[in-house]
Amino acid sequence: PPPPPPPQRPADNKQTAAQQKKNPKLSRQVPVETFRKWQQLYDGQHQTKSWLRCSTDPESEGLVMWLWCVYCREYEDQIISSKNFRRAWLDGSSNQRASNITDHAVSEQHLLASRKWKAAAARASGEPVTSYSSIAKRLLSIDAVELQRLKKKFTICYVLAREDMAFLKYPALVELAQKLGVDLGTSYLNRARAADFIHYIAQMQRVKFREELRKAEFFSVSMDGSTDAGNIEDELVVVHYCKVDVDSEEMRSAARFWSIEVPCSTNADGLVSCLENSLAPVGIHDIADADAVLQAEAAVVGIGTDGATVNIANINGMKAKLQANLSWLMWQWCYAHRLELACKDALSGARIKIITELLLRLYYLYAKSPKKSRELIALVGDLREVFQFPGGGNMPVRASGTRWITHKRKALQRFINRFGAYVNHLSSLAETSGTRKEDQAKLKGYLRKMQNAATLIGAAMYVDLLLPAQILSLALQDDSLDIVRGLHCIIKTIKLMRTLACQPPEEWPTVKLVMGRISQDAEVTYQGAPLRNYGPDTVQRCGEDAVQDLKRLDCSMRDRLAWSDVDLLRHIMIFLDTQSWQKEYGDVAAAVEAIVSQFEAPLLARNVSVLAIHDEMPDVVEHARSFLDIDKASYHQVWYKLYISPDKARWPNVLLLAKLVFSLPFVSTYVERLFSLLKIIKTDRRTGLQSTTLADLMEIRCEGPSLKDFDAEPAIQLWWESCTTTRRPTQRRRKKYAKKNESKADDANDHETFSLDDWDTWQNCD
Numbered sequence: 134p135p136p137p138p139p140p141q142r143p144a145d146n147k148q149t150a151a152q153q154k155k156n157p158k159l160s161r162q163v164p165v166e167t168f169r170k171w172q173q174l175y176d177g178q179h180q181t182k183s184w185l186r187c188s189t190d191p192e193s194e195g196l197v198m199w200l201w202c203v204y205c206r207e208y209e210d211q212i213i214s215s216k217n218f219r220r221a222w223l224d225g226s227s228n229q230r231a232s233n234i235t236d237h238a239v240s241e242q243h244l245l246a247s248r249k250w251k252a253a254a255a256r257a258s259g260e261p262v263t264s265y266s267s268i269a270k271r272l273l274s275i276d277a278v279e280l281q282r283l284k285k286k287f288t289i290c291y292v293l294a295r296e297d298m299a300f301l302k303y304p305a306l307v308e309l310a311q312k313l314g315v316d317l318g319t320s321y322l323n324r325a326r327a328a329d330f331i332h333y334i335a336q337m338q339r340v341k342f343r344e345e346l347r348k349a350e351f352f353s354v355s356m357d358g359s360t361d362a363g364n365i366e367d368e369l370v371v372v373h374y375c376k377v378d379v380d381s382e383e384m385r386s387a388a389r390f391w392s393i394e395v396p397c398s399t400n401a402d403g404l405v406s407c408l409e410n411s412l413a414p415v416g417i418h419d420i421a422d423a424d425a426v427l428q429a430e431a432a433v434v435g436i437g438t439d440g441a442t443v444n445i446a447n448i449n450g451m452k453a454k455l456q457a458n459l460s461w462l463m464w465q466w467c468y469a470h471r472l473e474l475a476c477k478d479a480l481s482g483a484r485i486k487i488i489t490e491l492l493l494r495l496y497y498l499y500a501k502s503p504k505k506s507r508e509l510i511a512l513v514g515d516l517r518e519v520f521q522f523p524g525g526g527n528m529p530v531r532a533s534g535t536r537w538i539t540h541k542r543k544a545l546q547r548f549i550n551r552f553g554a555y556v557n558h559l560s561s562l563a564e565t566s567g568t569r570k571e572d573q574a575k576l577k578g579y580l581r582k583m584q585n586a587a588t589l590i591g592a593a594m595y596v597d598l599l600l601p602a603q604i605l606s607l608a609l610q611d612d613s614l615d616i617v618r619g620l621h622c623i624i625k626t627i628k629l630m631r632t633l634a635c636q637p638p639e640e641w642p643t644v645k646l647v648m649g650r651i652s653q654d655a656e657v658t659y660q661g662a663p664l665r666n667y668g669p670d671t672v673q674r675c676g677e678d679a680v681q682d683l684k685r686l687d688c689s690m691r692d693r694l695a696w697s698d699v700d701l702l703r704h705i706m707i708f709l710d711t712q713s714w715q716k717e718y719g720d721v722a723a724a725v726e727a728i729v730s731q732f733e734a735p736l737l738a739r740n741v742s743v744l745a746i747h748d749e750m751p752d753v754v755e756h757a758r759s760f761l762d763i764d765k766a767s768y769h770q771v772w773y774k775l776y777i778s779p780d781k782a783r784w785p786n787v788l789l790l791a792k793l794v795f796s797l798p799f800v801s802t803y804v805e806r807l808f809s810l811l812k813i814i815k816t817d818r819r820t821g822l823q824s825t826t827l828a829d830l831m832e833i834r835c836e837g838p839s840l841k842d843f844d845a846e847p848a849i850q851l852w853w854e855s856c857t858t859t860r861r862p863t864q865r866r867r868k869k870y871a872k873k874n875e876s877k878a879d880d881a882n883d884h885e886t887f888s889l890d891d892w893d894t895w896q897n898c899d
Contacts, residue, residue: 162196163229165189171231179238184247188225199225202237204246210430211249212242213414214336215855220418245855280849282318285310287845290330294833295840297814303327328826333852335829338836340851342389343414346431349374350739351793353435355388355467355801356408358399359808363820367827368394368404369807370411373435375795377776383769384776386615386795388803390835393811393828401443401451408451421458427738434735435463437798439470461734463701467801468619469609471693473537476602479686484591484678491582492532492544495555498579499528505562513554520660524550538606542599545592549647553660556583586667587675589647589659594679597641601629602686610802616702617709617768619799623694627687634683638676648672704728705794711763711771714754725750725790732793741786749784756780810834 168187175181183203190198202222205212209223221228222237237243289306292298307322321330346352353373361367369390376387394407409420416429426433436455438444445452445466452464499506506528513527524546532544548555562568563576582588605626609619638644650659657664704724707713714721729736729743736743753775757763761771772791775781781788814830815822822830837843 161229162190162193162198165195165197168197168200171234175231175234175238179235180247181234181238184243184250185234197229199227200229200234201225202243202246204250205243208246208249210414210416212245214339215242215245218242278316279318280846282316283321283849284845285315285317286321286326287330287334287848288840288843290327291334291833291837291843291845292840293327294331294334294830295837297830297834299819300324300327330848330852331833332826332829333855334837334845334848335832337848337851338832339414342836343430345376346372346374346415349376349792349796350431350789351375351434351735351796352431353437353463353465353796353798354391354408354412354433355437355798355804356404356411357439357801357804357808358396358404359811361811361815361820361827362817363815363822365824366396366399367811367824368396368407369804369811370394370408371801371804371807373437373796373798374431375792377773382773383767384772384791384795385613385769386797388612390803390807390831393824393831395824399443401446401449401454404443404451405454420455423458423734426459427735432735432738433459434461434732434793435465435797437465437467437801439801440466440474461732463698463731463797465798466696467799468623468694468697469606469800469802471696472602472606472609472690475689475693476538476599476686479689480595480682482678482682484587484675485595485682487582488545488588488592488595489532489541491579491588492529492548494579495548496529496531496544500531505558509554509558512558513551516554516557516661520553527551527554529555538599538603542596542603545596545599548592549589549596549643552583552589553662556580556662559583584663584665586657586664586671589664590644590667590672590675591678593643593647594638594641594675595682596643597633598679598683598686601626601633604629609800610806612803614799615709615795616705616797616799620702620706623690627690630683630687634680634687638679639672701727701731705797709768709772709791709794711757711761711766711768714757714763718751718754721750721754722747728790728794732790735793736790739789741789745786746790749787753784753787807831807835 165187172181172185175185186201186203187197188199188201190196200222201224205222212218217240219240219242222243226233226237286307289310290303293300293303293306301324303324303326304322307317311317351374355371355373356368358366358368370392372389372391374387374389375384377384392411394411396403396407405420409418412420412429412433415431417426417433419425436452438451442450444450445464447453456462456464499509510527526547528547529551530540530544530547532541559576559580563573563580568576605622608614608622611618633641639648647659651664651667652658653667657667704727707720707724708728725746729746733743756778757771757775761774763771766774772795775784775791776788811827811831814834815827
């Protein structure tokens with residue numbers, strides 16, 4: 134007789150949360166006797182006695198209310214990614230028809246769960262692996278030659294995905310490899326198989342990361358939406374978690390691509406539904422169920438979004454809906470977005486607006502005219518022999534973009550470095566007789582603004598003014614940025630800005646350099662271009678405007694940061710930054726108390742003793758002060774040494790608290806870069822890519838190893854095991870059948886001949 138199956142999940146008559154939410158009206162209910170007859174009738178073909186269960190209706194005794202599957206419930210986390218996965222047979226199916234039972238018995242998710250169940254039973258009884266493992270059976274039937282062929286095919290598909298090539302290129306790459314003498318066999322050589330192979334490569338990477346996420350215990354989510362080339366609204370989801378990096382010997386934050394979701398609507402409910410779908414693989418199906426969220430493979434502790442109203446509104450926003458049930462969630466509005474908004478709020482004066490508009494018009498003047506661009510490049514080449522043009526590039530830079538501060542400052546620098554060439558070229562264009570009068574008037578207007586000394590001096594001052602903000606913006610784009618490093622960068626930026634404010638504007642580096650290159654011999658010129666209204670008064674007015682803008686930028690950055698819980702951010706910085714442990718322990722104890730109070734629920738769900746944290750923390754601080762050289766080592770290295778220390782058993786609860794804090798988000802810039810990558814992958818010629826295929830390509834492109842480190846064998850094993858039918862790697866190529874004969878009329882037309890007389894007759898007819 135077959136060995137007994139593993140213990141079953143206890144059945145009950147209570148509805149699940151999902152069933153209570155849907156509350157369907159059962160149109161057909163069968164008696165329990167009918168259900169038992171079905172179990173007996175289909176047991177010979179589908180073994181229904183071992184997996185088919187029902188829940189009875191408490192109001193009507195003897196009637197079936199729900200049908201559910203033991204196998205699918207037991208192995209939910211392993212079958213959730215199977216094709217055409219449906220939750221009906223996990224939560225309870227209301228379709229009480231015999232055809233529903235037989236359809237589920239042959240579904241891919243049930244067959245996969247059935248194999249898992251039987252393998253567990255055989256493993257428990259001590260049977261050999263070949264008796265229950267389909268992969269072991271099939272690998273025994275495949276020789277080393279076929280395995281090597283599959284590895285080569287999977288590697289070709291991996292390169293296909295890494296280099297953003299279309300699936301249509303796969304047959305061409307196969308043909309090239311065969312021409313170079315590579316043995317690939319005769320099967321799995323079409324483009325459909327390329328998509329299949331890429332899916333299993335991406336799936337294997339997801340399986341490996343889920344194991345890493347399970348060890349991390351806690352994670353946060355960043356999400357943002359955009360429209361792709363197919364005019365489809367995509368919601369990208371990124372996971373932040375604590376990574377113990379053995380190579381760099383650091384314990385740090387890490388961000389990783391997670392999934393792509395297509396929202397049914399872009400309101401708060403639609404975004405919450407997207408979040409639930411993305412978190413289903415870790416066991417979170419109802420984000421509003423606090424117990425389910427806490428008991429998942431890893432607990433969610435933070436959410437990161439941009440400042441859209443649908444995300445952060447306190448009434449109907451996604452933040453309000455989630456924090457109503459998950460009170461511990463730390464909601465983080467990406468500070469990189471807030472920095473851009475702070476700069477736009479502060480730099481809204483008349484002078485910077487005039488300069489920005491002039492830069493934008495100058496950019497489009499050359500971007501839309503190849504002839505003007507060629508003339509400008511030739512002019513710069515001629516003037517290099519007389520004037521010094523620092524930096525590279527000749528064309529004006531667009532003063533806007535996704536990285537607003539960086540683009541703005543780069544455009545200002547290019548304007549200053551090529552000022553003489555721009556003025557001389559515009560002057561020649563305005564005086565050319567072939568230029569239209571309307572264009573001549575515009576060009577002369579541009580020249581009047583450019584030759585005003587306030588424009589050049591103002592541009593130089595804003596180059597220096599934006600430097601601290603640009604440094605902060607670039608620092609916030611680091612994928613491994615945590616709260617401590619983010620706050621350190623903000624503090625450093627504020628110090629640079631206040632140091633700049635204490636200096637006279639004419640002593641700022643770029644302003645001093647530009648003023649030193651202005652010639653005041655017979656005429657005031659800069660790089661050979663005349664300047665008007667240059668003098669101490671002009672410099673003073675520009676300096677006063679720049680200093681006021683600098684003060685407004687300081688206040689605006691402080692106001693934008695105030696949206697977050699600044700006190701909690703400060704406590705996190707004191708707890709994680711080990712250099713702050715040199716002070717009195719009272720600040721560290723207060724920080725630990727505040728953090729534990731905020732995240733008590735997820736800590737208790739991971740069996741963390743809150744009281745033990747307060748007892749262990751003084752020991753951790755004393756150990757770090759005595760043995761870990763916290764004065765010189767970074768806090769990432771100190772926490773890593775604490776994590777691998779032989780004495781780490783003395784403070785396990787503190788280490789779990791550190792994992793939680795390292796997993797909190799501060800910025801969501803990684804999501805923005807993923808949108809740029811998505812547009813590279815899904816172009817106008819690939820608008821038919823489905824979201825699942827696009828997610829596979831993004832997974833490989835973002836998180837895949839280098840080609841040198843790629844190992845195809847785990848993906849081959851997953852591909853081999855997941856098939857419900859037998860794989861045929863040695864199948865021969867199908868014969869090409871002869872085309873069917875066309876109709877007699879078409880055949881007659883093919884053999885009909887024409888002469889030149891017929892052509893002449895047609896040409897000469899009336």
